[in-house]
Amino acid sequence: MIQLPVQLAAAQPGWTVRADVIVVGSGIAGLATALHLRRSGLTVLVVTKAQVNEGSTRWAQGGIAAALAEDDSPAEHLEDTLEAGVGLCDEEAVRALVTEGPAAVRGLISLGARFDTEPDGEIALTREGGHHRDRIAHAGGDATGAEISRAMVEAIAQDPGIELVENALALDLITDVTGAAQGITLHVMGTGQRDGVGAALAPAVVLATGGFGQVFRQTTNPYVSTGDGVALAMRAGADVADLEFVQFHPTVMWLGPFAQGQQPLVSEAVRGEGAYLIDGDGARFMVDEHPMADLAPRDVVAKSIMRRMRQTQTDHVWLDARKLGADTWVRRFPTILESCRSRGIDPVTDLIPVSPAQHYVSGGVLTDLFGRTSIPGLYACGEVACTGVHGANRLASNSLLEGLVFAGRIGSMISAKLGVVREPILPSHQDQRLLPHQVRRRVQKTMDRHVGVLRSADSLELAATELNSLATTELGRPITEDWETTNIATIAAALTRHASLREETRGSHWREDFPERDDALWQVRLVSNLNVDGTLSTRTVPRFGVTYADEGRS
Numbered sequence: 001m002i003q004l005p006v007q008l009a010a011a012q013p014g015w016t017v018r019a020d021v022i023v024v025g026s027g028i029a030g031l032a033t034a035l036h037l038r039r040s041g042l043t044v045l046v047v048t049k050a051q052v053n054e055g056s057t058r059w060a061q062g063g064i065a066a067a068l069a070e071d072d073s074p075a076e077h078l079e080d081t082l083e084a085g086v087g088l089c090d091e092e093a094v095r096a097l098v099t100e101g102p103a104a105v106r107g108l109i110s111l112g113a114r115f116d117t118e119p120d121g122e123i124a125l126t127r128e129g130g131h132h133r134d135r136i137a138h139a140g141g142d143a144t145g146a147e148i149s150r151a152m153v154e155a156i157a158q159d160p161g162i163e164l165v166e167n168a169l170a171l172d173l174i175t176d177v178t179g180a181a182q183g184i185t186l187h188v189m190g191t192g193q194r195d196g197v198g199a200a201l202a203p204a205v206v207l208a209t210g211g212f213g214q215v216f217r218q219t220t221n222p223y224v225s226t227g228d229g230v231a232l233a234m235r236a237g238a239d240v241a242d243l244e245f246v247q248f249h250p251t252v253m254w255l256g257p258f259a260q261g262q263q264p265l266v267s268e269a270v271r272g273e274g275a276y277l278i279d280g281d282g283a284r285f286m287v288d289e290h291p292m293a294d295l296a297p298r299d300v301v302a303k304s305i306m307r308r309m310r311q312t313q314t315d316h317v318w319l320d321a322r323k324l325g326a327d328t329w330v331r332r333f334p335t336i337l338e339s340c341r342s343r344g345i346d347p348v349t350d351l352i353p354v355s356p357a358q359h360y361v362s363g364g365v366l367t368d369l370f371g372r373t374s375i376p377g378l379y380a381c382g383e384v385a386c387t388g389v390h391g392a393n394r395l396a397s398n399s400l401l402e403g404l405v406f407a408g409r410i411g412s413m414i415s416a417k418l419g420v421v422r423e424p425i426l427p428s429h430q431d432q433r434l435l436p437h438q439v440r441r442r443v444q445k446t447m448d449r450h451v452g453v454l455r456s457a458d459s460l461e462l463a464a465t466e467l468n469s470l471a472t473t474e475l476g477r478p479i480t481e482d483w484e485t486t487n488i489a490t491i492a493a494a495l496t497r498h499a500s501l502r503e504e505t506r507g508s509h510w511r512e513d514f515p516e517r518d519d520a521l522w523q524v525r526l527v528s529n530l531n532v533d534g535t536l537s538t539r540t541v542p543r544f545g546v547t548y549a550d551e552g553r554s
Ligand SMILES: Cc1cc2nc3c(=O)[nH]c(=O)nc-3n(C[C@H](O)[C@H](O)[C@H](O)COP(=O)(O)OP(=O)(O)OC[C@H]3O[C@@H](n4cnc5c(N)ncnc54)[C@H](O)[C@@H]3O)c2cc1C
Pocket: 024, 025, 026, 027, 028, 029, 030, 047, 048, 049, 050, 052, 053, 054, 055, 056, 057, 058, 059, 060, 061, 062, 063, 064, 065, 144, 145, 168, 169, 170, 171, 208, 209, 210, 211, 220, 221, 222, 224, 225, 226, 228, 229, 265, 359, 360, 381, 382, 383, 384, 396, 397, 398, 399, 400, 401, 403
């Protein structure tokens, strides 16, 4: 087993800043949390590692799911979410999501987000895979995330109680003698007074750092999605769960075998408007695979594509969206249309080559219904968190909603019970070792090849052997990519462990050697902790009823 660093090597903090609450990340989860916290007058420091709008949020195309239509209800949204989660959702978390969802989306509209509307002024709703009702609200056709991000960034800029620090990379958690969170160490690039390694102190820290798509070579996630929050929480000893449930989006534009990094997504909503998948012979293979055909849940479609690619020995299939016509393409999917055309494909007349690629992680830092983690004072919100709403597979467009709803819950919890400010234990000189950025591609290739859509004991062992051969090294002046690569490798090791332990196929976790779902043994979650000696411990826990107390806090 690779010896994983339990602290990120960095210089001693050269400066300190304080606030009531620190929020790490400026996607929907982070900014919504900051805005909620302001309702009770708390001061908030938002730190984000690149520009404020970098992150998955601004790339979200399809929309945000909520039971807003008259013929819909939270109960039906709950049912669809549980079905997609294949028996592993925490039903109470899902109930919170779907019942608080409609008001949360209306709250976004009050904040200034402009959603697309019908001619009568009602919010326009569409359908995506796994939903039995039209309940996806969208903006700018297929630019939902960009519009949400715009509205939120404008709102925080107008609030003097929220300070935003860009180009600030969170490194590790700072705790007090009781083990409770008291802040983070971070590395800030080029802002004069606060430059280099510093300490941001607060009795409540909210991780909102998004997903870890960059653990894989091909992903729809942007370059900032390196899983820093999950790795930071692991180093602090927090419980992390469900890491094996990585969602591979079925329709990512196929740009050739050597493409790497962020790949262009062709939203499920395109299939919602009538597009369908065909193989090289023009056959509509999804019709025989599932009653919902091309709109089956994502794992079903991704697996069917992989099977068809194998049978036909090709590396992609095709999406036929020609029947949508030029008008629908321009009105509903201007961003995807532009993305296709810029690569020489006109979807009005051409087929789009697609194949599955990493898209979303259901697992992450284990939280209870109020975003609390196993470390007092440390909260997690959005894709970094594992609230239990997604189970073994996320229902389309539930993730923006999760960030929004749980931000409200965390905001209320911290406002009611802000922790005690205690003397922080600041890191002294660190001589810990890091994984240098040069090994990143090796890790990503290994994960794509052996821990992707198709997994088996053999492939997972190959991955573990490759990861175990990585060696940390003493880096005098680490750069951002070294810290990120260490985070990526930390998550890769834990994910591979989870994937090899779960000997069944469920949701987005597909074991070729255990092709059946096994409720008798596996209707449980896998939870891991990084030990102080850099090894991992993993155990099973029930899928519901996570509660973390804030013992001894005011
Ligand atoms: C192409 C694409 C399309 C999608 N479409 C949809 C959709 O239609 N509907 C839907 O519901 N979901 C969709 N998703 C998923 C959804 O966008 C994300 O799950 C959601 O936006 C996550 O929000 P977040 O706030 O948790 O994270 P993000 O929006 O990813 O934000 C994370 C933030 O943390 C910062 N950060 C990361 N590490 C550090 C660090 N060490 N220090 C400081 N800051 C850090 C980042 O810079 C960023 O600001 C899509 C995702 C992608 C990639």
